[in-house]
Amino acid sequence: MRAIAGYLAVSALAMTASAQNYLGFSTGSTKIDGSAKVQADYEAEFTAAQNLIGAPGVFNAARLYTNIQGGSNTDPIEAFAAAIATNTSLLLGIWCSGTTTIQPELTALQAGLTKYGSKLAKLVIGISIGSEDLYRNSVTGVKNKAGVGADPDVIVGFINDYRTAFKSSLLKDVPVGHVDTWNVFPNATNKGVIDAVDWIGLDEYPYYQSGQGNTIDNAANLFKTAFDAAKAAVGDKPLWVTETGWPYTGMTWDQAVPSVANAKAYWDSVGCAMLFNKVPTFWYDLEDDNAGNNESFAITDSLSTKARFNLTCPPPGVVSSSSSAASSTSSATKGSSGTKTSSVSKATGTGTSTSAAATSTTTTNAGAVLNLSIGTIVGVVAFACLL
Template sequence: MRASELLAGAAALLASGVSAEAYLGFNSGNTLPSREAKFKKDWVQEFTTAQNLKNSPGVFNAVRLYTNIQAYSQTSEPIEAFEAAIETNTKILLGVWASGTNTIEPEIKALQNGIAKYGKKLTDLIIGASIGSEDLYRVSVTGIQNKSGVGAGPAELVKFISDWKKAFQGTAIANVPIGHVDTWDAWTNGTNKPVIDAVDWVGVDEYPYYENGKGNNIENSGYLFDRAYDAIEGAVGGKPIWVTETGWPYVGQTWDQAEATIKNQQYYWQEVGCRKLFGKVPTFWYNLRDSNPDNEMKFAITDNLSTTPHFDLTCPKTFKTTPKASSSSASATSAATGTGVSSPSSMESGSSGSGSSGSGSSGSASSGTASSSEPATVTAPAESAVATGSATSVKGVSAAAVAGMTLLVGVFAML
């Protein structure tokens, strides 16, 4: 084999072996349940609670925001979550609203203003940026049937991604990984492949609770989640998957076979969070605190930001969801038909306002998510949560990456 071929193979191996840190965080909108704007002190309280949860399986020191813009700002005022994150050393997944607008300039400007104000203290905390949230779901047949609001198509999202990269080219966050957040069956829809090609990672909102007609009782929740996750893996061509929303409500209506109880909330935490996600996949749980008063379903794992949650967060050593049972369920590909539900957050899509609140709204029937795009201003369109992490420094390097580096060294030695 020629040295050039070895080099190409090593580079491919290296690229595939470098992965994002398995971040642990929660979603957080920019308004309180009263619809009042959140300010620095509100986020400080959230971030402090998240990092000190009793019996937590890890430190939840990351946050997924829905916008860069302070709630109800008439200008591109940077969201005060930035300053709170700096004070509490909380990593930030940025969000950019992309539905119902022909520009993301207000979002870009707000982040630029934030960087100008806080500099390296802010940019070092940014782990990723998501351009759009559940926009593809909203323009899907299911999204339209569920009256989920104005969305955005693949061409629009690809343009916004390009606009973002141009705006931050040559800056401290130029290499931050860019993604897009959507319902799981949006990613398995072939017409959306241009978005997959344009991003560095794919963000998935998945809620088995809303999976009507698929046996969505709590005992089956782990299998339904695995089936959706497997379907995404088969569709995204090796792109890293970030689970940007998932959870189970403890209050709310019975959704087909799914019941909202604290007992079921704990079961889901264990069978999906502990077994499948925590420490393995970048995960932003839905949710630490409920924010949307219009959502009948309540997903918070704690009351009044107490560090003692509704249930014991300890992860068990064994699980009831088995790989064999998961694979024996209906095929993931055939299931990707959009009969699930949109996330509670997507129901609050940013209509008029540059801020999003990040509370869940009532689930619709899309791809099984709990939507959380919540804008609260009267100027720019609302922003959905994304990630901007300081991807300039890769924090996780797998064994495959090390092997790739070793191979590269050998290749150069032969040249």
């Protein structure tokens, strides 16, 4: 065990949280074999999350990337029914990249509300209009071939479309946000998006921050630095941590080594010390659900409630030290700003959606949520996923 330096500033992070601090996982809409998840799959996932042995709280929230059930055009995602059955809070997502309209998403969400009414509405804690769209269209995102994104004016337009469509619905008081990487928010051209939402969700992966001393021992420093930069940019808007984690297997990125020991060290130094029960947090992830990812981040196998490492948080001020944080390097292409560079998306939404390589004018059908794998959306790594 080793003492954590004074870089945590937990109280500052806690100040950005909303009244209730949710614990959950980000979850894609497909299984590892690429098939669409159905209600039973989501129920098993949500139940396992709520019963994790040694967890620092109950993980009874889930972040979705789409409202559309895979294999359909506008049918509501079956995660809705699963959430009702397991009393799981939902951070809903509307996929915005690679499309000129979010009407299919809005239709699916309305269909869900019509079918489930207040049983669904009372579980919705927020809705994100887009996920890493600004990053993918940024200079860094284009350089890293992160896939099709959306410009800020497009995202603002989609935010307005959602607000107009649901202003008199059961979701009229649900806070609206946008999820992206930390480094897009300091860019003044994206200020319109910040102004248009109620909260900001940040995706941050120190693991991918090659060229910045991305050893496991420096991960917490990198995470907080990214968070502070994003916080300075978004001002008084609450920050939600919508994705973060460390892989247990995969490629070595510069000085970042995937291993179970390092995944545990990251859980302790970032999750336990900075996030859990302090800011709304959606870890990435509970189970592997995308075979296209170069790295595996899942904390459990086969939805076992016994995770691959001890989930119990260490006493305040200490964190387990990893003995496997080797400094070997990889020749793979890496994003200098800590962005993910695989070509498949972790955030999956199934159906006839466009792929990360599709043109940005393609309409998102049936939950068309591009399968941008955690490896796919590069450069976001340094995203302050903190809330």
